[in-house]
Structure formats: structure tokens, C-alpha cells
Amino acid sequence: xxxxxxxxxxxxxxxxxxxxxxxxxxxxxxxxxxxxxxxxxxxxxxxxxxxxxxxxxxxxxxxxxxxxxxxxxxxxxxxxxxxxxxxxxxxxxxxxxxxxxxxxxxxx
Amino acid sequence: xxxxxxxxxxxxxxxxxxxxxxxxxxxxxxxxxxxxxxxxxxxxxxxxxxxxxxxxxxxxxxxxxxxxxxxxxxxxxxxxxxxxxxxxxxxxxxxxxxxxxxxxxxxxxxxx
Numbered sequence: 001x002x003x004x005x006x007x008x009x010x011x012x013x014x015x016x017x018x019x020x021x022x023x024x025x026x027x028x029x030x031x032x033x034x035x036x037x038x039x040x041x042x043x044x045x046x047x048x049x050x051x052x053x054x055x056x057x058x059x060x061x062x063x064x065x066x067x068x069x070x071x072x073x074x075x076x077x078x079x080x081x082x083x084x085x086x087x088x089x090x091x092x093x094x095x096x097x098x099x100x101x102x103x104x105x106x107x108x
Numbered sequence: 109x110x111x112x113x114x115x116x117x118x119x120x121x122x123x124x125x126x127x128x129x130x131x132x133x134x135x136x137x138x139x140x141x142x143x144x145x146x147x148x149x150x151x152x153x154x155x156x157x158x159x160x161x162x163x164x165x166x167x168x169x170x171x172x173x174x175x176x177x178x179x180x181x182x183x184x185x186x187x188x189x190x191x192x193x194x195x196x197x198x199x200x201x202x203x204x205x206x207x208x209x210x211x212x213x214x215x216x217x218x219x220x
Contacts, residue, residue, distance in 0.1 A: 001167075004150075031206050041145075041196060041214045048208035086150060088209070094139055094158055095166065096209065098150035 002027050004089050006099035013077050013106050021072040021102045023087035031090030032063050034072050037101070038083045046072070046085075077106045110135045114199050114212035121186070121193070121219050129184045129215045131199035139204060140182035144168060145196040145214075154197075157182055186217065194219050 003026040013019055023032075034046040047054050047061040049070065054061055058077075063070040074081055084103050088096040112133045121127045133140065139158050143151040153166030157176040171190025176182055182201075186193045196216050200209040 033208055035209075035211075041198075041216075043198065043200075043211040045208045045210065050206070088151070090206075094141075094156050094164070095153055096141075097153075098143075100148070100150045 002089065002091070002097045004087060004097050004099040006085075006087060006102050008102060009100070010103045011105070013104070015077060015079060015106055015108050017077050017106075018073070018075045019077060019104070021074070021085050021104075023070045023072070023089075023099055025068050025070075025087075025089040025097075027068075027089075027091060029063070029065050029068070029089050030092060031088075031096060032065075032070050033088045033090075033096065034061055034070070035086045035088065036081075036083050037086060043086070074104075077104075079106050079108055082106045112199055112201055112210055112212035114197075114215050116215060117213065119215055119217045121217060123219055124188045126185055126187050127217065129186070129197055129199075129217070131182045131184065131212060132180055133182075133201045133210075133212075134180060135201055135210060136179070137201035137203050137210070138179070139202045140176070141200045141202075141209070142166075142172075142174065142182070142184045143198045143200065145198060151198060154184065193217055 084101040088098045090096045141156040142154040155174045157163040199212040
């Protein structure tokens with residue numbers, strides 16, 4: 001089946017630091033999304049990015065579909081950025097396959 | 109405000125009982141999805157529906173059932189055939205298959 005691998009599995013930062021999260025996928029992509037899950041379990045959609053680069057404030061994402069990976073950049077991290085970051089990959093159907101996530105902890 | 113409402117937030121079930129989780133959206137989205145999340149794991153797709161009166165099995169459909177009688181509603185029934193139902197259940201919706209998802213706040217089901 002389709003594989004989605006995220007790295008690193010865990011990341012600890014000091015407030016103000018920058019970070020890069022990676023998502024590798026094993027097949028072509030029509031749909032690539034990044035989500036943030038807060039400590040209460042709510043998943044927030046950060047980016048819909050099947051290709052190219054997008055930016056939203058301190059966050060940006062890049063997907064290189066031909067090389068089957070996507071990156072999420074977090075700059076000047078804040079404690080409220082803590083949580084689990086998931087990427088989800090979709091192909092030609094409606095099924096979005098998720099990686100196991102990156103647990104980010106930002107310390108004050 | 110538009111969004112997805114899941115209820116209840118917490119649910120306790122005795123072994124052998126069926127239980128139904130509610131998911132309602134007012135985003136006018138055609139597609140709806142049910143995912144299961146276990147501790148330390150990613151999300152796994154249970155069922156999805158592209159349109160009213162139609163739904164498809166996901167990767168882990170055994171022991172679950174759904175219906176899609178209205179565009180706004182996509183309830184999930186966890187049956188007694190589901191061998192390990194304790195998990196966090198998340199409902200999502202999207203305009204179509206190539207758009208971003210919106211998730212509900214989840215239902216945490218515990219079998220006692």
C-alpha cells in the first residue's frame with residue numbers, strides 16, 4: 001500500500017528556533033495536506049499543497065511531487081506551536097493516507 | 109460559523125454493545141470521512157462518502173457501519189464485531205477529493 005513517512009518522530013526546540021519537518025510518500029500525489037493536532041486532539045488544516053510552495057505567517061510548506069516529498073517550515077517557534085504535525089497524501093481517489101506524525105515540543 | 113460538530117466528546121460502551129457517533133457539518137461539503145486514531149499513531153480511514161446515499165470502505169472498515177442519508181450528516185456505528193474499539197474517532201469533510209479537509213473535534217470512545 002501507499003507509504004507516508006514523517007521525520008523526525010520527535011523534536012524539541014527552544015522558543016524562537018526554526019525547524020523543518022519532512023514527509024516522504026511512496027506514490028504520485030494529487031492531494032497533500034499538513035495538519036497540526038493540538039493537545040486536545042483538534043486537527044487544524046495548515047496547508048493544502050500538492051505541489052509548489054505556500055506561506056502563511058511563520059509557517060511555510062513546499063511539495064516536490066516529482067521527488068515525492070514535502071517539507072513544513074516553522075520559523076521563530078512559539079510554545080503554542082507544540083503538538084503533533086501530520087501530513088496526509090491522496091492520490092486519484094478520495095483516500096488520504098497519513099503519516100505517524102512529528103511530535104513537536106517548544107520550550108519557553 | 110461553518111464547521112463540523114462531533115458528539116459526544118467522550119463515550120463509554122460496554123462490551124457487546126453497538127454505539128453510534130454523530131458527525132454533522134454545515135459547510136456544504138460533498139465529501140465526508142471517518143478516521144480512527146490510536147495513541148502514537150497516524151489516522152486510519154474507516155469509511156468515506158463522496159455524495160449522499162453513497163459511501164465506500166476505507167482501510168479498516170471491519171466492525172463499523174455508516175449511512176449518508178443527508179448531505180450534512182455522516183454517523184458512524186461501532187458494532188460489537190469491532191474487536192478493539194477503544195480509540196479516538198475523527199470526522200472530516202471536504203468540498204471534493206482535491207481540496208483541504210476540515211476536521212471535527214473528535215469523539216473519544218472507551219470500552220469498559
